[in-house]
Amino acid sequence: MTMTANMTSTEILKKAQERAKSAGKRHAGDLTPEEAHALLREHPDTLLIDVRSHPELDFVGFIEGSKHIPWQNYPGMTANPDFDRQITETAKPDHLLLLLCRTGGRSLAAAEHLADLGYQHCYNILGGFEGKHDPQGQRGKVEGWKASGLPWKHK
Numbered sequence: 001m002t003m004t005a006n007m008t009s010t011e012i013l014k015k016a017q018e019r020a021k022s023a024g025k026r027h028a029g030d031l032t033p034e035e036a037h038a039l040l041r042e043h044p045d046t047l048l049i050d051v052r053s054h055p056e057l058d059f060v061g062f063i064e065g066s067k068h069i070p071w072q073n074y075p076g077m078t079a080n081p082d083f084d085r086q087i088t089e090t091a092k093p094d095h096l097l098l099l100l101c102r103t104g105g106r107s108l109a110a111a112e113h114l115a116d117l118g119y120q121h122c123y124n125i126l127g128g129f130e131g132k133h134d135p136q137g138q139r140g141k142v143e144g145w146k147a148s149g150l151p152w153k154h155k
Helices: 009-022 033-042 054-060 083-090 105-116
Strands: 029-031 047-050 097-100 122-125
Touching (some): 009 033, 029 033, 033 097, 033 122, 097 105
Parallel strands (some): 047 097
């Protein structure tokens, strides 16, 4: 049984808030994948926002039930000009939002941006979907959603 299994949602969110605050971040908090999964199980109204590009979902995998709103568009990884509109069509500023990308960088940028727009409960998922490379150059084995053994699938 993981430490997360023994924590309440309030404790999980407080810990995530402390992580972000101690790092000087503006968004609500930083969650481990296990903490994010626990919140999604306990609070079905929580929104998991996957900010990766379309090809990443198609070729790497996705989490069922997530809402896909790319932070950047492929090819070129240019800013998604419709991001703000797509978010406002999906979530209200008081919704609990968990943001996910490949390694945690784009989701952090999106969470910070949403905090600036008045979204009060935006949490970044540390390590993202695949995390950093292992010594052999492969993702999904060191950190992130996949490495944590949490549910996901291919299209």
